[in-house]
Amino acid sequence: MTDATAPAPAAPAAGGKRRSLLEVDERTRRRNAAEARFRLYGIVAISVGLLFLLLLLGSILFNGLSAFQQTFVQVPVYLDPERLDPEGNRDPEEMRGVTTFGYKPLLNEAVYEKVQSLGIETPLPEPAMAPLLSDGAATTVRSFVLENPDRLGETVEFDLLASSRVDGYFKGRVTRDSIARDRFIDAAHLDLADAMNEAGTMGKQFNLSFITGTDASDNRPEQAGMGVSMIGSFFMMLVVLILALPIGVAASIYLEEFAPQNRITDFIEVNISNLAAVPSIVFGILGLAVFIQFMHLPQSAPLVGGLVLTLMTLPTIIISTRASLKAVPPSIRDAALGVGASKMQSVFHHVLPLAMPGILTGTIIGLAQALGETAPLLLIGMVGFIASNYPDGVAAGFLDPNSAMPAQIYEWAKRADPAFYERAWGGIIVLLAFLMTMNIIAIILRRRFERRW
Amino acid sequence: MYDAPTAAEQALQQHDIKISSRNVQVYYGDTHAIKDVDVDIEDKTVTAFIGPSGCGKSTFLRCLNRMNDTIDVARVEGEILLDGENIYDKKVDPVQLRARVGMVFQKPNPFPKSIYDNVAYGPRIHGMAKNRADLDEIVERALRRAALWDEVKDRMSAPGTGLSGGQQQRLCIARAVATEPEVLLMDEPASALDPIATSQIEELIDELRRNYAVVIVTHSMQQAARVSQKTAFFHLGNLVEYDDTSKIFTNPEDPRTESYITGRIG
Numbered sequence: 001m002t003d004a005t006a007p008a009p010a011a012p013a014a015g016g017k018r019r020s021l022l023e024v025d026e027r028t029r030r031r032n033a034a035e036a037r038f039r040l041y042g043i044v045a046i047s048v049g050l051l052f053l054l055l056l057l058g059s060i061l062f063n064g065l066s067a068f069q070q071t072f073v074q075v076p077v078y079l080d081p082e083r084l085d086p087e088g089n090r091d092p093e094e095m096r097g098v099t100t101f102g103y104k105p106l107l108n109e110a111v112y113e114k115v116q117s118l119g120i121e122t123p124l125p126e127p128a129m130a131p132l133l134s135d136g137a138a139t140t141v142r143s144f145v146l147e148n149p150d151r152l153g154e155t156v157e158f159d160l161l162a163s164s165r166v167d168g169y170f171k172g173r174v175t176r177d178s179i180a181r182d183r184f185i186d187a188a189h190l191d192l193a194d195a196m197n198e199a200g201t202m203g204k205q206f207n208l209s210f211i212t213g214t215d216a217s218d219n220r221p222e223q224a225g226m227g228v229s230m231i232g233s234f235f236m237m238l239v240v241l242i243l244a245l246p247i248g249v250a251a252s253i254y255l256e257e258f259a260p261q262n263r264i265t266d267f268i269e270v271n272i273s274n275l276a277a278v279p280s281i282v283f284g285i286l287g288l289a290v291f292i293q294f295m296h297l298p299q300s301a302p303l304v305g306g307l308v309l310t311l312m313t314l315p316t317i318i319i320s321t322r323a324s325l326k327a328v329p330p331s332i333r334d335a336a337l338g339v340g341a342s343k344m345q346s347v348f349h350h351v352l353p354l355a356m357p358g359i360l361t362g363t364i365i366g367l368a369q370a371l372g373e374t375a376p377l378l379l380i381g382m383v384g385f386i387a388s389n390y391p392d393g394v395a396a397g398f399l400d401p402n403s404a405m406p407a408q409i410y411e412w413a414k415r416a417d418p419a420f421y422e423r424a425w426g427g428i429i430v431l432l433a434f435l436m437t438m439n440i441i442a443i444i445l446r447r448r449f450e451r452r453w
Numbered sequence: 454m455y456d457a458p459t460a461a462e463q464a465l466q467q468h469d470i471k472i473s474s475r476n477v478q479v480y481y482g483d484t485h486a487i488k489d490v491d492v493d494i495e496d497k498t499v500t501a502f503i504g505p506s507g508c509g510k511s512t513f514l515r516c517l518n519r520m521n522d523t524i525d526v527a528r529v530e531g532e533i534l535l536d537g538e539n540i541y542d543k544k545v546d547p548v549q550l551r552a553r554v555g556m557v558f559q560k561p562n563p564f565p566k567s568i569y570d571n572v573a574y575g576p577r578i579h580g581m582a583k584n585r586a587d588l589d590e591i592v593e594r595a596l597r598r599a600a601l602w603d604e605v606k607d608r609m610s611a612p613g614t615g616l617s618g619g620q621q622q623r624l625c626i627a628r629a630v631a632t633e634p635e636v637l638l639m640d641e642p643a644s645a646l647d648p649i650a651t652s653q654i655e656e657l658i659d660e661l662r663r664n665y666a667v668v669i670v671t672h673s674m675q676q677a678a679r680v681s682q683k684t685a686f687f688h689l690g691n692l693v694e695y696d697d698t699s700k701i702f703t704n705p706e707d708p709r710t711e712s713y714i715t716g717r718i719g
Contacts, residue, residue: 260525261525329562331560332562332564332565333523334520334556334558335563335625336564338518338555338556338557338558338629339551339552339574339578339629340548340549340552340553340575340578340579341575345578349574349578350564
C-alpha cells in the first residue's frame with residue numbers, strides 16, 4: 001500500500017507547480033469557506049438587528065396607536081339658564097361662579113335622557129351616569145358656555161370625553177373581571193356603554209387633543225395630551241439651534257482652519273472628543289448648579305433646558321463640522337489662496353459652502369439627539385405639570401415652567417393608572433415621528449446640497 | 454528649435470529681472486529642502502525648473518508667492534525680491550503678493566461653481582470691476598488669453614468641474630490671469646493631461662510670455678525645451694545650473710545636468 005501511494009504525492013510536485021484550474025486546492029477551499037462563514041455571520045447579525053427593530057416598532061405601534069383614539073359620548077345638552085346663570089345677566093364674569101360641579105348634574109341628566117330616548121333599559125339612576133363621562137366633560141361644556149353665553153337656553157350637541165374606564169373597556173384594557181373591585185364603575189355601566197355603542201351614541205374617534213392638548217391630572221388620563229410639552233421641546237430646540245449652531249461652527253472652523261498646531265490645540269481637541277462621551281445626566285447636574293443655583297435662571301424653563309442641551313450638543317456639532325471641513329479637498333483652498341484670496345475668504349467662499357451639507361446633517365442629528373434627551377431635563381426640573389394653560393407669547397415660551405416630550409413620556413409612564421401607560425407609548429410615537437422627520441430633512445439636505453468636485 | 458535667434462527675438466530676450474532670490478534656504482521641520490538658491494527670473498520669459506522628483510523645484514516655486522506659508526512646519530530664509538522688494542519682509546501681506554504672483558496647480562482645481570464665477574472670483578475679491586459689464590469684459594479677456602473663450606462662451610453658467618481635464622486647466626489659467634498678475638507660477642500644469650491638451654497648454658504658455666513672467670515646473674525635459682527660454686536644473690535641493698534653455702540642453706556645464714538630461718540620473 002505504501003508502495004502504491006508513495007509516488008502519488010510526488011507526481012504533482014514533479015510536474016512543477018502547474019495544477020489544474022478546474023480543481024480547487026485545499027488552501028483556496030479553506031479561504032472560501034472562511035469567507036462564506038463571515039458572510040453568514042454578517043447576515044445573522046443584520047437579521048438579529050432587524051428583528052429587534054421590528055419588535056421595537058411593533059410593540060410601540062401596538063401599545064401606542066390606541067392613544068390616538070378616544071371614546072366620546074355624543075349627547076345633546078340642554079344649557080339650563082336657571083342653573084348656569086342664576087343672576088340672569090349673561091355676564092361671563094358672573095357665570096364663572098358656577099364651577100364644573102354645577103355642570104355635572106346637567107350632564108348626568110343629558111346622558112340619562114339620551115339613554116331613555118334610545119329606549120335602552122338600565123337599572124342605573126340618573127346620578128349614576130357620572131362614571132361614564134370624563135371629569136373633563138364638564139370643563140368642555142363650561143368653557144363652551146363661557147365663550148358663547150348667548151346660547152344659554154338652547155340644546156347643544158356635544159362630543160364629550162368618556163371616562164378612562166369606559167375608554168379602556170372599548171380598548172380591551174378594562175374587563176368585567178378587572179372592575180370587580182373598582183369603586184368608580186360597575187358592570188351595569190359597561191352594559192350601558194355597550195348598548196350606547198350599539199346605538200351609535202358612544203364610540204371611538206380620532207383624538208386630536210392627544211397631540212395638541214395639555215397634560216392632565218392623575219384622575220383624568222383620557223384628557224392628557226402632548227401639546228404643551230411639544231411647545232416646551234420646540235422652544236428648547238430653538239435655544240439649542242440659536243446657540244449651538246453658530247458656536248459649534250465657529251469653533252470648528254477656527255480649530256480646523258486657523259488654529260496653530262500645538263499642545264493647547266491638541267488638548268482642546270481631545271477634550272471635545274471626551275465631552276461627546278460624557279453621560280447626559282452630568283450635563284444636567286452641571287446645568288442645575290450653574291444655570292439655576294448660580295445664575296438664578298427660572299427652574300423648569302425651556303431656556304435652561306435649551307442651555308443644558310446646547311452644552312450636550314456642541315461636541316457632536318463640532319466633531320461632525322470638523323469632519324466635513326476636513327473632507328473638502330485642500331486643492332480648493334490652494335486655488336483660492338492662489339488667486340489672492342485671504343484665509344477667511346477661502347474658508348467662507350469655498351470651503352464652508354462645500355462643507356455645508358455635512359454641517360447641516362451633523363447639526364440636525366445633534367438636534368434630534370437633544371430632542372430625545374431626558375436625563376438632564378429631570379435634574380433641572382423640566383417635568384412641569386402644565387394642565388391647563390399654554391405659554392402665552394414667546395418670552396413665556398422660553399421662561400415659563402414647562403415640560404418636554406421625552407420628560408412628559410417619562411412622567412406618564414410613572415403614573416399609576418394604566419390608561420397613562422397607553423399615552424406614554426403614544427407619546428413615543430409622536431416623538432419618533434419628530435425624530436424621523438428631522439432625519440429625513442437631514443437626508444434631503446445632504447442630497448440637495450451635495451456637490452462633486 | 455535652436456536656430457540662431459533673429460534680431461527681433463534677440464530684442465525680446467533683453468529683459469528686466471522680475472524676481473531674484475538670494476541665499477534662499479527652505480526647511481521642512483528638520484529637513485533642509487532648499488539650499489542656497491540664487492536665481493534671477495526675467496520678465497516676459499518662460500523659465501522652466503527641471504530636476505528629479507523631490508529635488509525641491511516645486512518647493513522653491515511655492516516660495517515665490519509664499520504658498521509655503523500655509524504649511525506650518527515650512528520655514529524660509531534668505532531674500533526673494535519681486536521688483537526689488539523682499540517678499541518675505543514682515544510688512545508684506547502674502548494675500549497682496551499672491552494677487553501679483555498668480556499660480557496654476559498640478560491638478561486642475563476649478564471651484565465647484567460656474568465657469569464665469571471661477572474666472573470672476575479673483576477680480577471680485579480684489580474689487581477690480583466697477584460693474585457687471587466691466588466684470589464681463591475681464592472674464593472674456595481672461596478666457597481669451599487662456600484660449601478657452603470659444604469653447605465656453607455659450608455655457609458660462611455651466612459648472613467649471615464639468616469641463617474636460619485640459620479645459621479645466623485652461624480655466625485655472627484664465628482664473629489666474631484674470632487678476633492681472635505680473636508673474637504666473639505653474640506647478641507641472643500639464644502632468645495630469647493627455648498629449649493634445651498638453652500641447653494646447655504649451656502653446657498657451659508661449660502666448661502668455663508676452664505679458665507675464667512665467668515660471669513652470671515640469672518633469673518633462675522635452676516640455677522644458679519646447680516652452681522655456683531659461684532653464685534651472687535642481688538636484689537634491691541645490692540649484693545646479695541655470696542658463697538659457699538652449700545651452701542647458703545642448704552644452705550643459707555641470708556633469709550632473711548632463712547626466713540628468715541624458716537620462717542617467719533622475
